[in-house]
Amino acid sequence: MNPERKKAAAIVLLLFPCLYFVADLFISRFTLSIPSSDSQCLEAKMFLVDKSDKNIKRGDLVAFKFEKEDQYFEKGMSFIKIAAGLGDDRIEFTPETIKVNNSKLTIKGMNHVINALELNSANYNQKIRVKQNEIFVVGETIYSYDSRYWGSINKDSIIGKAYAIF
Secondary structure, X not given: OOHHHHHHHHHXXXXXXXXXXXXXXXXXXXXXXXXXXXXXOOOOOOEEEEOOOOOOOOOOEEEEEOOOOOOOOOOOOEEEEEEEEOXXXXXXXOOOOEEEOOEEOOOOOOHHHHHHOOOOHHHHOEEEEOOOOEEEEEOOOOXXXXXXXXXXXXXXXXXXXXXXXX
16 A cells, blocks of 8 residues: 555544544434424424523424323424423413513414314413413414413423524
8 A cells, every 4th residue: 555545544544533523422412303294383394403402592492392192293292393481471372363471473373273173263362371390382384283272391391492404
């Protein structure tokens, strides 16, 4: 083997463990998420989830395990939604609007899902206060099935903060 090939082989042997170490660190902290449903609740098509960051603020995207008993989704499924309300926030919503601490959010209404699931729209005129250890999550499309239907999520079910990639 000529000296240049030996040098190149030595560089590759040195770089490979470094690249492996960096990739392993990335994978241990982050995961890519692609929504599995055709009826997405968020506009983005792919997300990066930081599993080490669970410090969620209002407006952040949050990845979580669905821990509710629900006839439409299995317990333990993963979701990504917008953190609309945090502990002690006041949420007021109707099928057409949602307010957090008296500020109106620009979130699509609930009528599409209410009609598709044949639900009683009168059940979705509510005023609630989010508990300290919970987060009220919503989607941004007409297809979103979220906390307006099944209540807030517990902070213990958070996987991490999510970021829309595209």
